[in-house]
Amino acid sequence: MLQQTPVARVEPIWTEWMARWPTPSALAAAPRADVLRAWGKLGYPRRALRLHEAAAVIAERHGDVVPSDVDALEALPGVGSYTARAVAAFGYGLRCPVVDTNVRRVVARAVHGAGDAGPARVRADLADVDALLPAADADAAVVSIGLMELGAVVCTARAPRCGICPVREECAWVAAGSPQYTGPRRPVQAFAGTDRQVRGRLLDVLRGAHAPVERAALDAAWSDAAQRDRCLDSLLVDGLAEQLDDGRFALPV
């Protein structure tokens, strides 16, 4: 849920989610339609399907216990470098570099003296953070959460609060005079008018309807017929929607 999504938006949904499906097997047993509705408007709904798939794998192959091994975690649907290591470090207290957008920014500034992080380079980023971790598992896990919090609360993207930063005296960026970032930026993702917006509109119709809907109901969600059809087809391909024998559309079972 936290992938590319602010903590404040995730928290209430996560709380309800965990009360409803407290174990992997409980989630795996739920219909996908229920999972997608509970996901609500968190965004990137394919994450909900992948989480559902991951729950099934954990239930069937890992004894209903989330694995602690990074390789086993990364093999799960929707679990990549960041999520696997976050589970290992924060769920199991292991020494494991955790690199998210916050940590990359902290390292770029405090270690490399740059104004911000460039494009992600997984291997190099992991090596940078690994070099900062103490040897003992428990100590390393504390440093890991500290790095993330520092980036989320103090060393923020727009207006870093260097005045209250605990590593200000050691920060290479401050030492260099806080130069502005000049490197390449991740291209700003357009949204208005894109397929992502259209898919979101269509899925919103299906989420809100507690019975299959006619095509006309989806037609009302977007005026450009060609784009609408293309997006509806992509939702079907992704398993985020299904078409019934009578031609109506619904969230997948």
Next chain:
DNA sequence: GATCCGTGGCA
């Protein structure tokens, strides 16, 4: 490595 995949808050 570049691109695609949602949504909403905030400056």
Next chain:
DNA sequence: TTGCCAAGGAT
């Protein structure tokens, strides 16, 4: 208002 950004991952 518009642009930026948010505990990334898959292809």
